[in-house]
Amino acid sequence: MMTVADLHSGQTAIIKNIDFSHPSSCRVVEYGFTPGQELQVINKSIFNDPLSVSLRGALIAIRKQDARCIEVFLPNEH
Amino acid sequence: MNIETERKKLVTLVGPPNSGKTTLFNALSGKKHKTVNYPGATIEYSISSFLDQFSLDARLMDSPGIISLIPVSPDEKVTIDNLYNHPDFGKPDVVVVTVDSSQFSRHLLLARQIIDSGFKTIVVLTMNDLLKEKNFEIDGRHLSVMLGCDVIKCDPRSGDGIDSLIGLIKTNLEINKEQIHRKNRHSEDDILCIYREIEELEKKVLRDLNENHHEDPHIAKANKELVIAGRGSGIKMPDSLTLKIDSVLLHKFWGIFIFMVIMSLMFTSIFWVASPVMDLVDTAIHSFESFVNNGLGDNWYSDLIAKGIIGGLGVVLVFLPQIVILFFVLGLLEDSGYLARGAMIIDKPLSMLGLNGRSFVPMLSGFACAIPAIMAARTIQNKRERYLTIFIIPLMSCSARLPVYGLLLAFLFPGKYFLSGIILSLIYITGVLISLIVAGIINRYKKTLLNFEDNSSFIMELPVYRVPKISNVFKNTYSNAVQYIQKAGPTIIIFSLILWLLTNFPGKPTVDTSNLPKDDPSVSRLIESERINNSYAAEIGKIMEPVMRPLGLDWRVGVSLIATFAAREVFVSSLALIFKVTESDDNMSQSLINEMKNAKIKDTGQNLFTTATAAGLIVFFMLALQCISTIAITKKETGGWRIPVLQIIIYTGAAYIMTFITVNGLRFLGIN
Structure with missing residues (x-):
């Protein structure tokens, strides 16, 4: 299972599912991380964490820990 | 109806x-x-x-x-x-x-x-x-x-x-x-x-x-x-200009470098831009004080209004320039969109200590004054991280400690400004390091010390970069400054009144002035310092004497340390009062240093201020929680006495122990 936390800088992916057992899942969904949405990891901070992610025309900074509840697939795997 | x-x-x-x-x-x-x-x-x-x-x-x-x-x-x-x-x-x-x-x-x-x-x-x-x-x-x-x-x-x-x-x-x-x-x-x-x-x-x-x-x-x-x-x-797609700027400002390596540069610029501006304005406020308050004192004549209520009320007001107002500059620069950074990036850059290192990227701005504000800093911690959503941030803010060397360090460093290294400057930076850096260590330790025992544990997260929108709108920044700076005065003002003024009472009563000067000519200015000077030496504050100080002795200090420093509860910078003026220094402001610190050099502990005849004790006092001021407004605001923001009481016990206890080690360690090494 691949999550946003596993993506490299510049990599694009599509959200497959949100893990609702994760404590941050509700916040993550509220920020617009919903299945079917495309996202791109833009920058990684020093120590590779947090990530800045492009989603729905916005840039969102998110800790790897929180990004683990966003399951994704790469577009060419479709 | x-x-x-x-x-x-x-x-x-x-x-x-x-x-x-x-x-x-x-x-x-x-x-x-x-x-x-x-x-x-x-x-x-x-x-x-x-x-x-x-x-x-x-x-x-x-x-x-x-x-x-x-x-x-x-x-x-x-x-x-x-x-x-x-x-x-x-x-x-x-x-x-x-x-x-x-x-x-x-x-x-x-x-x-x-x-x-x-x-x-x-x-x-x-x-x-x-x-x-x-x-x-x-x-x-x-x-x-x-x-x-x-x-x-x-x-x-x-x-x-x-x-x-x-x-x-x-x-x-x-x-x-x-x-x-x-x-x-x-x-x-x-x-x-x-x-x-x-x-x-x-x-x-x-x-x-x-x-x-x-x-x-x-x-x-x-x-x-x-x-x-x-x-x-x-x-x-996000705004293309924003993406371009981010490729530099959020660059893995350049990002942290630029972040450090921006923060040091902000930090120095708090001190260098504010200091002439602070001097101006100080002078204005002093002349207002003497104006009132002269106008009302030589009696107790003129002294109360001048020293108690106006003096207390001065303590509140003198930090205003720094607070205004701090909030102005923070406002510029926020309005431009950079502040969220700063929080993102620093989040990882801080999260390892149980803090959050959002803790950074409050910690930085702590260098100006702990009161707005503790208020700024509200932006941290997670309660544990917010309390932990509030917990370590008093360890940031606030600007009220600067005059104290200034006096002690001038005593330790007379005329050596460059060396004093380096030692001063070391004091600041050590303060930050200690605060990070404390955060790490407290976070380990978070269940017992902070009383709860919960999910920590960091998700934040990074806004589009924009040219800050100055009128907006001004309006927010203004409301923050007003808030500081409303919050810190009453406590500081009340405490300064209590201190005035403690240092002026019971007020029976027993000094024999019969052999001095009546209009000699030293008469009033002697009466003044005799009054404080017989005051309630001195009584308290003498009770404290057994506590001060192991540190190589006596009741006079003890009284001044009590006085610092109004604001730490009061230490300097309180010492000046006890040591009978009544020169004009320009010469005050030099004549105070001369007096300090000559001061001896009464029954042992040892010098009161030595290299060891002055260094010990610096250590004490770095660690001790001795500001009543900070305690009051922490109680308010954490909704109880638990955190402030823990802070007083841990910080003041550690300050005492570390001062003891410093003084006696230096003496053991032959530095006295």
Whole structure:
């Protein structure tokens, strides 16, 4: 299972599912991380964490820990 | 008479962070702008009337930024509960929701939840220029029909559309209120469902400005859906300039470097820009003091007003320049969009210690004054991280300690300014290092010490970079400065009055002045210092003597340390009073240093101030929690005595032990 936390800088992916057992899942969904949405990891901070992610025309900074509840697939795997 | 008709109407502003909500509030609100806390919570909101020119008789309330009506933290719960029904102002008659059009689908979530709850809603679309740059436009009329509420495009930064918004608010206020019912669409599935609805809606109201307007509308619509669904289409890409700037400012290695440069610039400006202004305030207060003293004559009440009240006021005002500069620079960084990036860059290192990227700004503010710093910790949503941040803020060397360090360093290294400067920087850096170690230790024992454990997270929108709007920054700086005076002022003045009483009473000078000529200025000087030597403060100091002795100090320093509870810088003036230094200000510190060199401990005849004891005092000031305002604000912000009492025990205890080790260690090494 691949999550946003596993993506490299510049990599694009599509959200497959949100893990609702994760404590941050509700916040993550509220920020617009919903299945079917495309996202791109833009920058990684020093120590590779947090990530800045492009989603729905916005840039969102998110800790790897929180990004683990966003399951994704790469577009060419479709 | 019906109470409901008598009540002033309430218009509440709601919106996600960075949606232009506060800018809109500033554009609409009148001069009487007040920042208040929600009852029983530390969350701030602003309440105001409308600007006179709008001739709109209603209250305007700004609420803290939220992204949805589902509370995640206890603070958000208070915000949302108060939106539904405010204990003082009741239910809002009209809710104005700000939606950043370039963030349309994300920001509409909150608007939809508000509309679903039955509020009389006006949706304000902001940042339309940003959307236009991407060659898109929102069809406001269509959106209004689909949402079933008024929609208006408005740019609060330039003022475009404000008049039409006022018109809409007026019409909406006249219509009777619908029944507000709290919707319980609270599960993740419900949000997903709302998002699906919004995505459908977005397809219908978003117009591509590039498309041919003469085209068949159905074909155009079909094309548009293709564009939106397609990958990398304009609307789904963040602002291109922002991406370019971020590639430098959020660069893995350059990012942290630039961050350090920006922070050190800000830090130095707090000191170098503020210091001449602080001197000016100080001089003004002193001349006001002597003006009052001369005007009222030589009696106890003139002394009370001059030294007790005006002196206390001076202590409050002297830090104002630093606080204003701090909030001004922070405001610039926030308005430009950089502050969120700073939090992101520093999040990882801080999270290892149990802190959060959001802890950074409060910690930085701690170098100016712990009071606004502790207030700034409110932006940290997670309670544990917020308490931990508040816990370590007193370890940041606040500016009130600067005069004390200045005096002690001038005593230790007379004339060696460069060396003193290096030692001073070391003091600051050591303070930060100690605070990080303390955070790490406390976080280990968080269950016992902070009493709870919970999920920590960091998700934050990174706003588009913009040129800061100076008038906005000024307005926020002003309200923060007023808040500082309101919060810290009363405590400092009351404490300075208590200190005045303690140092002036019982006030029976027993000095024999019969052999001195009556008009000799040394008479009043002697009476003054005799008074303090026989005062209650001296009594307390003498009780403290056994505690001070192991540190190589005596009751005179003890009294001055008690005096520092008003503000740490009072240490210097208190020593001057005890050591009978009454020279004018320019020479005061030099003659105080001379007096300090000659001071001896009474029964042993040892020098009171030696290299060892002065170094020990520096260590004491670095660690001890000795500021009554800090204790008061910590109690208020953490809602109890637990944290402040722990701080007093841990910090003051550690200060005592470390001072003991420093003094006796140096003596053991032969440095006396």
